[in-house]
Amino acid sequence: MNDVLLWLFMHTDDPSTLLLMSMAVGLGLDPIKRITNVHWSGGLAVEFDPGAE
Amino acid sequence: MGFLTLDSGLPNMNKATISVWFRIPTAAAEARRAESPGLYWDFDVMTGVVPLLVFGDQQTGQVYEWKNEQVGTDIRIDEGGVEHPQAIYGIVLHGPRTAPMPPSWIGVAVGSTASPFDPPSLSLHLQTSDIASGANLSYSVVNYVPFVGPSPDIVGDPLGVFTTQDTSFATLAAPVSIEGVSLDVDLDQWHHLLISWDLQGGNDGHGTTEFGASTASSTGNFSLLWVALDDENKTESDLPAYWVDGGDPNAVVCTEVGRVAGGHQEKDIHTVTVSFSDLPAIPLCIPAKEEYDQSPGVNEPVLPATTEPVERIEMAELQIFCGVSLDTSSAINRRAFVDYKLDENGERVKYINSDGEEKDVMLPVDPDKAKELMGRRPHVLLHGSSKWKEGRNTGSLGLEDDDAVLPSGQFTPTGTITPYKPDPELGK
Numbered sequence: 001m002n003d004v005l006l007w008l009f010m011h012t013d014d015p016s017t018l019l020l021m022s023m024a025v026g027l028g029l030d031p032i033k034r035i036t037n038v039h040w041s042g043g044l045a046v047e048f049d050p051g052a053e
Numbered sequence: 054m055g056f057l058t059l060d061s062g063l064p065n066m067n068k069a070t071i072s073v074w075f076r077i078p079t080a081a082a083e084a085r086r087a088e089s090p091g092l093y094w095d096f097d098v099m100t101g102v103v104p105l106l107v108f109g110d111q112q113t114g115q116v117y118e119w120k121n122e123q124v125g126t127d128i129r130i131d132e133g134g135v136e137h138p139q140a141i142y143g144i145v146l147h148g149p150r151t152a153p154m155p156p157s158w159i160g161v162a163v164g165s166t167a168s169p170f171d172p173p174s175l176s177l178h179l180q181t182s183d184i185a186s187g188a189n190l191s192y193s194v195v196n197y198v199p200f201v202g203p204s205p206d207i208v209g210d211p212l213g214v215f216t217t218q219d220t221s222f223a224t225l226a227a228p229v230s231i232e233g234v235s236l237d238v239d240l241d242q243w244h245h246l247l248i249s250w251d252l253q254g255g256n257d258g259h260g261t262t263e264f265g266a267s268t269a270s271s272t273g274n275f276s277l278l279w280v281a282l283d284d285e286n287k288t289e290s291d292l293p294a295y296w297v298d299g300g301d302p303n304a305v306v307c308t309e310v311g312r313v314a315g316g317h318q319e320k321d322i323h324t325v326t327v328s329f330s331d332l333p334a335i336p337l338c339i340p341a342k343e344e345y346d347q348s349p350g351v352n353e354p355v356l357p358a359t360t361e362p363v364e365r366i367e368m369a370e371l372q373i374f375c376g377v378s379l380d381t382s383s384a385i386n387r388r389a390f391v392d393y394k395l396d397e398n399g400e401r402v403k404y405i406n407s408d409g410e411e412k413d414v415m416l417p418v419d420p421d422k423a424k425e426l427m428g429r430r431p432h433v434l435l436h437g438s439s440k441w442k443e444g445r446n447t448g449s450l451g452l453e454d455d456d457a458v459l460p461s462g463q464f465t466p467t468g469t470i471t472p473y474k475p476d477p478e479l480g481k
Contacts, residue, residue, distance in 0.1 A: 043437055043438045043439070043472065043476070044074075044369040044370055044417060044436070044437060044438060044476045044477060045074070045076075045367050045368065045369035045438060045441075045472070045473040045474070045475075045476050045477055046367065046368060046369065046438050046441040046442060046470050046471060046472055046473055047055075047365060047366070047367045047470070047471050047472075047473040048055040048056060048340055048363060048364075048365065048366055048367075048368070048468075048469075048470055049054070049055040049365060049468060049469035049470070049471065050054060050055070050081075050084075050361075050363050050364050050365050051054065051468075051469070
């Protein structure tokens, strides 16, 4: 369960993930601590396209 | 053309702290270089610069020119009564004409195709709306009464009477800026910039009759600038602005004051002083808006009337704190924004940089750490790819403490903004 939540968080930043994380904290799984250890290394960056629209 | 616009802009940027990750591909640098004519004479609107953040609107500045031209004709009469006219030249002020000025920006100076910055450098331009006053900075001829009469020499120095004026008002006709270029920024790699400033009300400086005087001894009020690039704190001449040489390691002044402070004059000492009002910061554009006006100028090279500075660049994890400065020399302060990557044994992961040096791999930090350090949420927080794509500002301008959305603090996304991998990490 905990690994699934971690994978979700690493690969999405959808609001529903936050809900799942909250549930995990409620279950005592503390995914935030583990995620802090990997320093938010998923889904952070964007690229600006210079092309004409 | 992909970019984000915060129409309501930022409050109180006279003090600010900004943390951002960025990556400039070689293709973006080459595209911007191809649009740069190199040395340019009028106001520089991001010429040869790939912008990361642009704030404040474009103001209109005044441009004067000083030209060496004929101001009269002496007539020397030789012993035989023959008249010898001699054209007399002097520096004459022309203008003003108006030209669009740059907004403020943080970016990367890449130079031109003919003279590339290799590697590129960090570029800072803080464009105030404040005009400095000063004296003895420049002069022009306003009148010349020619000499007419007998002369033993039929040619020589002017014998008439010049009337000149102090044209410091023309030298200082446009609002001042704190600006500069420094620090290597390798292309095709992630970088982290932590930058902060405190304009401190104003700047002033003067020349001196002493030889070898320090800039600091001739500078009164100064501003403060702190920069850490890739977690390395930078000071003094490494700062991207006029450093007050010999003074505080973070003391900087606007270009107009920096040019005169500590300079030697035998008389007619140069002086410049300016007080700062609010730094223009409406709107905020990331990395820039689609198009800016620029003056073609009157000298070669001339520029097109507009420039489109947005290139294909990557950005991540933006935090802007308005009205507060931060000392980047403190590792504790930097750890709230960037921290070491550890392996499974808790050891720091290393990489080899372009100079062959072993460096620590570093990563972004949970924004809550910065909130804890600064004692408040950032005004602007773009955390996570989807927030960037949608322009969802979860900083205090965009989100109430109870998570209610503030529409006026949300960015308007334009064009294509797509997720990018790899995520920010020093060494990648």
